[in-house]
Every structure is written in C-alpha cells, then in structure tokens.
Amino acid sequence: EIQLQESGPGLVKPSQSLSLTCSVTGYTITSGYDWSWLRKFPGNKMEWMGFITYSGSTNYNPSLKSRISITRDTSKNQFFLQLNSVTTEDTATYYCARDEQPYWYFVFWGPGTMVTVSS
Amino acid sequence: DIVMTQSPSSLAVSAGETVTINCKSSQSLLYNGNQKNYLAWYQQKPGQSPKLLIYWTSTRQSGVPDRFIGSGSGTDFTLTISSVLAEDLAIYYCQQYYHTPTFGSGTKLEIK
Numbered sequence: 009e010i011q012l013q014e015s016g017p018g019l020v021k022p023s024q025s026l027s028l029t030c031s032v033t034g035y036t037i038t039s040g041y042d043w044s045w046l047r048k049f050p051g052n053k054m055e056w057m058g059f060i061t062y063s064g065s066t067n068y069n070p071s072l073k074s075r076i077s078i079t080r081d082t083s084k085n086q087f088f089l090q091l092n093s094v095t096t097e098d099t100a101t102y103y104c105a106r107d108e109q110p111y112w113y114f115v116f117w118g119p120g121t122m123v124t125v126s127s
Numbered sequence: 128d129i130v131m132t133q134s135p136s137s138l139a140v141s142a143g144e145t146v147t148i149n150c151k152s153s154q155s156l157l158y159n160g161n162q163k164n165y166l167a168w169y170q171q172k173p174g175q176s177p178k179l180l181i182y183w184t185s186t187r188q189s190g191v192p193d194r195f196i197g198s199g200s201g202t203d204f205t206l207t208i209s210s211v212l213a214e215d216l217a218i219y220y221c222q223q224y225y226h227t228p229t230f231g232s233g234t235k236l237e238i239k
Contacts, residue, residue, distance in 0.1 A: 054177075054220055054230040069227060070128075103176055112224035113167040115188070117176035 010034040012104045012118035020098075020125050026091040030104030030118060031084070038062050038082050041109045045078060045089045047100040048120070055100075059107070060087050094125045129153050129223050133231030141239045146208040148234045150221035155201045156184075158225065165225035168197055168206045171233075172217045180219075181206070213238050 016028035030043070037043055044059040058068035060078045068076050072091070080087040091098060101122045105114040130153040140146055156164045164184040169177040179188045181197040184204060196207045208215055216238050221231040 052218055052233040052235070054222075054233070056228040056230075067227075107224075108182075111165070111182075112228045113179060113182045113222065114169075114177070115179050117178075120176050 010106065010116050012106065012116060014102060014104050014118045014121040016102075016121060016123070018122060018124060020094055020123060021127055022095055022125055023093055026089070026094050026098060026123055026125070028089040028102055028104075028121065028123070029086055030088070031086050032106075033085070035106075037080060037085055037087060042067075042107045042112070043078075043080070043087045044105045044107060044114065046103045046105055046114070048103070049100045056112075057089070057091075061109070096125050099123065099125045129156075129226055129229050131221055131223055131229055131231040133221055133234055135234060136232065137235040137237065139237040139239050140211055142211055142213055144211050146211055146215075146236060148206040148208075148219055148221075148236075150199075150204040150206070150231050152202045152204070152223055152225075154225075156204075156223050156225045157201050164200050164204070165223055166197075166199070166204050167222045167224065168195075169220045169222065170215075170217045171220065177220065208236075211236075211238065 011033045013031045020026045040062045042059040045057040075092045077090040101120045103120045104118045106116040132151045134149045166184045168181040171177040185197040194209045198205050218233045
C-alpha cells in the first residue's frame with residue numbers, strides 16, 4: 009500500500025526558506041503519476057502548490073511560481089518542497105499527495121506537517 | 128484560476144438527518160471531449176489528512192458509503208449526505224481539476 013510521509017522543520021523564520029521532504033513507500037515515484045504539495049491555512053483554506061511528475065517535469069501554482077521549487081531524489085524515493093522568502097502568511101499545514109494522473113484529484117495523502125513562520 | 132464557491136460554511140445537524148453542501152465554479156467543469164465534470168469532494172476529519180470521497184462529480188471512491196452522493200453539472204454541484212452519523216463530523220471540500228486544481232473554502236459539519 010502506498011504511503012506518504014512529510015518531514016521538516018516546524019518553525020521557519022520570516023524571509024528564510026521552507027524545506028520539506030515527502031518520503032514515499034509502496035510505490036516508486038518514477039513509475040507514474042504526479043507528486044504534489046498542498047497546504048491548508050489556518051481558517052481552512054486549501055491550496056495546491058505544485059507537483060513533480062514521474063518523469064521529473066514540474067508544474068507550479070502561478071501564485072507561487074517565483075518562490076517555489078519541487079525536486080526529487082529518485083534513489084531515496086523522495087520529493088522535496090522549497091518555498092523561498094516566507095512570511096507569516098505561509099504558516100500552514102503542508103501535505104504531500106499523489107494524484108490520478110492525468111487527472112488532478114488526490115487519492116493518497118501524507119498525514120501533514122505543521123509549519124509556523126515566526127521570528 | 129477557477130474559483131470554487133462553497134456553501135454553507137458550516138452547519139449543525141442531528142444524527143439521521145440529511146445534509147446538502149453546495150459548490151459553484153466560476154466556469155464550467157464539463158469537458159466536451161468526454162462529457163465528464165472535473166469535480167471531486169473530500170472529507171477531512173479532525174487531526175487527519177483529507178480523504179477523497181467522490182470524483183467525476185458522482186463516482187464514489189472505493190470504500191465510501193453510499194450515504195455520500197455527488198451530483199451536478201457545469202458550474203453547480205452538490206454533495207448530499209443522507210442519514211448523517213456522528214462519525215461524519217468533518218470539513219468537506221469540493222475541488223475542481225479541470226485546470227490548475229483549486230478548492231472550495233470548506234463546509235464544517237457539526238453534529239448536534
């Protein structure tokens with residue numbers, strides 16, 4: 009069974025970069041599908057941030073395009089999120105998920121990791 | 128971006144009642160090539176990640192009880208939960224995948 013697990017710092021200072029890892033078990037990320045990052049803000053708003061495809065291409069939410077980077081380490085079956093120049097408005101619970109490529113709905117999710125941006 | 132407008136933002140019902148949650152998209156989610164509406168529904172229980180309930184507007188994900196019914200077409204969609212149980216306490220989201228994914232603002236379901 010496929011499982012995803014987010015990891016990374018729970019506290020990031022304003023203007024710094026947020027870096028998270030999604031570790032995938034039960035499926036090889038180069039075999040298929042898109043591998044996404046999403047976040048849920050306080051107040052319940054959900055936002056799709058971007059994905060990396062099984063072949064390594066990326067697609068980002070235009071609202072984040074200048075600040076976001078999604079990469080991967082195929083040897084570890086992991087993919088990563090980097091969000092630059094964070095502000096307090098980036099405080100959220102971050103999820104990694106797999107879609108049903110080519111369709112962008114999400115069946116498999118990690119449990120999420122809370123990230124607070126604060127000095 | 129396609130904007131998803133969800134209502135109500137919250138509601139409280141007694142167990143056994145029927146609940147209707149509405150979702151409206153700023154443009155049609157119906158793709159003429161396959162006559163499918165690119166709309167999904169999720170349930171997020173407290174402390175858990177979202178769980179896919181329904182995709183293609185009305186197709187239940189494996190294991191989802193038939194109390195959950197999705198309907199609609201074009202720009203107007205509905206999630207109906209019949210005979211609500213205490214375990215249905217959650218936030219429900221609609222999501223379009225016609226273009227770059229966007230979500231509704233969520234509906235918090237409370238059980239009286």
